[in-house]
Amino acid sequence: DTAVSQTPKYLVTQMGNDKSIKCEQNLGHDTMYWYKQDSKKFLKIMFSYNNKELIINETVPNRFSPKSPDKAHLNLHINSLELGDSAVYFCASSQAPSGLASRTDTQYFGPGTRLTVL
Amino acid sequence: AQSVTQLDSHVSVSEGTPVLLRCNYSSSYSPSLFWYVQHPNKGLQLLLKYTSAATLVKGINGFEAEFKKSETSFHLTKPSAHMSDAAEYFCVAYGQNFVFGPGTRLSVLP
Incomplete structure (x- = not known):
């Protein structure tokens, strides 16, 4: 069974479109994350959710909106896609709620979604 | 503000030789x-x-890392590289x- 899954694996779309990436974890974890990995492999956290509540919201354009219908899912919706949004987006989860306990947490990553904006 | 530096963007080693991937951090407290x-x-x-227990940490696939607070370093080592170690x-x-x-790409040459 896949621990953290993402769909789709590849997404090619035109500028200006709206798209969503879905993430699900079956580990029973409380915290989920979205990361963006650019073409130079640099990884940056975008959002963190704990039990459906937003914990971290880094400097990300408001065209990006995470949605957590339940603690096993954290979807990423992107409006008005731009060329610079092309990247690999990783979802991850960890067990403990954000806070001091998170210092010891292992994050489990999904396989990534490669988004290409034309 | 904390930051993480990986001094080498690319490391290339021969199979069977040691691996050293360097990492330094800056933080106002021990992360x-x-x-x-x-x-x-x-x-x-x-x-x-590493979570403030033993400073020498052993991981999977023969990797280990040592936390050195005085040097603010956490370098990753492996005694003998295998082809399957090639990764970021x-x-x-x-x-x-x-x-x-920023990541270090490890290449392992036959």
């Missing part, structure tokens, strides 16, 4: 430190982590947030 590995077209997988390696610090280093 938790992690090494993750990313194989091509895959997600990241935890290799090992990320050093990560957690103080108030997870901060990733």
